[in-house]
Amino acid sequence: MSRSRAHSRWLLLFAPSSRWLAVAVLSLFFLRPVSAQNFDRANALYEKGDYNGAIAEYQKVFEAGKGSAALLFNLGNACFKAGQLGRAIFHYRLAELLEPRDPDIHANLMFARESIAGSIRRHEPRWLQMLRNLTLDEISVLAGLAWWSLFSLLGAGQVRPDWKPALRFYVTIATLSSILFVSWLGFAIQDKVATREAIVIVKEAVVRYGPLEDSQSFFTVTDGVELPILDHKDDWLQISDRGNRTGWIHQKSVLLFKPYAMTPTPNPNLNHTPPPPTPNPTSPPIPHALSSIH
């Protein structure tokens, strides 16, 4: 754990992403203590066992437009303890996007996934885990640095042709680095930005053959199940499960996991995340901002 954190700090020191710069600057000028107070209050409620109260307090921080991996992690924990497995997984996954090297987030996400009835553990190859070890911003910065290095060296070679032989080795390294990081960035965009999944947040949701209430039910999915979205129509989402069964599920039964919304005004049909019907009456709705938290 400590090794991973040290590695994380090293990376951030040499490749500070704008998120961290923004955090540093904003912390100096705009950070209001009220957010930290809400966080502490929520933690106190959590320790007392008032998980719904804790969820409400954590949500208040988000309502101020602020977020952090620790906040999402704690919110995920509160949801898990309140029996809202789908919402817990949703928040753990958001937290994992911000802090992909945090073992606590990873452990709780894995634990929550395995708590789903009949769940099968996802086996990710080692190389895939390594590729997912950096945030999108960190990869963007690394790709940017490699890109800058490459063209700076090429530019230097144009200005001083006599340097070209000496620069050749560094140009090769910079070219390979650029290809590597840009490819990595492409993978990350595909993996993180293009991800469109629905996470079930009701005890049992019915998947139907068609996007209509009158359509015949096909199969059911339980709280916490993550389903890739194939299409949408009105308030219905077309999903497929692990058995490659394809059907339609109503939006009210799921939370949409579309973390890096690339458009400033996302499709309201796909980003509307109303609270579940009655899984837990005291559970507050998830703010829209979460769907594009960065």
Added chain:
Amino acid sequence: MNTVTTEIFRKIRPHCRRLGTLFAACFFFSLFFQIAAAAATVEATLDRTNISLGESATLTVSCGAQPQSIPSVGPVDGLQISFTQSGFQQSIVNGQVTTSFIYSYRVTPQRLGQFTIPSFQVTMNGSVYRTSSLRLTVEKADPNAGAGQFAFVRLVTPKTEVYVGELFPVEIQLYFIYGEDLQPPQLKGEGFVIGKQAPHTQGKAQVGQNIYNVFSFKMSISAAKAGQLGLGPAECNMTLRIPRARRNDIFADFFGGPYERRPANLLSEVRQINVLPLPANPPASFSGAIGNFAMDVQASPASVAVGDPITLKFLVKGTGTIGALALPNFDWRDFKIYPASGSIVSEDPLGLEGSKSFEQVIVPQNAEVTSIPPIEFSFFNPQSKAYQTVAKAAIPITVKPAAGGQAQPTIVAAGAPDQEPPPARDIVHIKSRPGELAFIQPPLLVRPWFLALQAAPLALWLAAFWWRRRENKLANDPKLRRRIETRRLIRLGLGQLRDSAQKNDSDQFFATVFRLLQEQLGERLGLPASAITEAVLDDSPLLLPHESLVADLRELFHLCNQARYAPVRTSAELMSLVPKVEKALGSLEKIE
């Protein structure tokens, strides 16, 4: 241009051929290598596991490599097994070549009952492989079922009495003579949960006087509540092709075809399943597993220091609810227990048989620990209708004190040792600090400043590239270099002219005029500037067509010569000459 292109193609064509041959060789080599390296496996499957007496099932043997001989199946008492055909199947998925040699057998029962086709061996690549055994249930044929129909659906359940949560197979068999647009069947069943579905199989069967195409859809299912529950009907939608009655209307036969297409909604019968509740008072280590299982546990390393992790590897293997298997809670005071991870290996497509392995990390908290406590795993066995427990004895381990310090004592609350909560399998606790609470920002990739920043190095490189090309061009073209240099001199010289005129410095003014004329004429005529005199105006063929320009230049040369002898002129007079000089130099620059 075309000639150059043709020449280039002519030169590279032999290399292209060589490269093409190389690529083709690599492709076929890799294909051969992958075929050879493909894991040689053997799989035997039946298209249906339940048939009626009088019908035949199809046994398919799929081999990953070519066997030395046709696999020999049977004999099985009560079953007639005859080889029908063989085939070869190759598929490439994501560059992975899969080759299968398929052998088909017709299995015809001669009496009612349950049959087991025993495992048989196949020799491939010098090695002997064995298939798994297969079960076939033969029931009495219902004389009314499907007789004389174009299509019908059967719902086959091997059991009519199950326990809540018990996983059992169900088969939907669709019989039709001619048909198309087949939709996947839908199984209705209040109180049942459908599990895994296997890919459908197809074959042919004779019922009565008709030969039917048979599609078999297998799935696993479990009951969610106790009681007498109805399973079904299974519903299939398809379009039947029904032969038209013989008519003597040639036009109707021509336009309508020999078949009539008719949509059909086919329903099977409803099966009554008696679902029993699990017996009361399950063992403490029962965590919901239903089936028949065996367990193995291994711990490594066996010698650790306090605080070092030990990995417990559990392997639970058997038949039943493999996917829902969970480890019991371990209330071990001397260990810190982390969440376990599990993975499933299914041995049949319905997930009824297989194994689930767990990895549980435990950390001893003190040096007094000498063993990992005994581990029990309980399950309900529907066959024996009782709970069963498999146990693993305590595993001895050696725990040394932590390096560089004393053994860490177990912290127990004074006076209330039993109130200390044991370490539980739970989520990691909440974080006490919120971290850097920041405003929610879009990712860097969509921020304009970041994208602009990435465009900057490209722009700088393009600028440097353009500059280098210009430098190289100048270095290789002395005329162009002199023209640019002359332009610069004239731009400076005209400024000096105005200064000299304002200062009324007649000598300097005309000396500058003369020098500028020399520079411009020298550049145009390709002569050294010092070699230019008024005489070149008469000799140069370049200037011949431009009489007025030559006249202007001659006048300027004349004024320069005059100034040597009568230099005194007013500032206004000198200033009035500047436009003339500018015009003459400008015209001179334009002539080619």
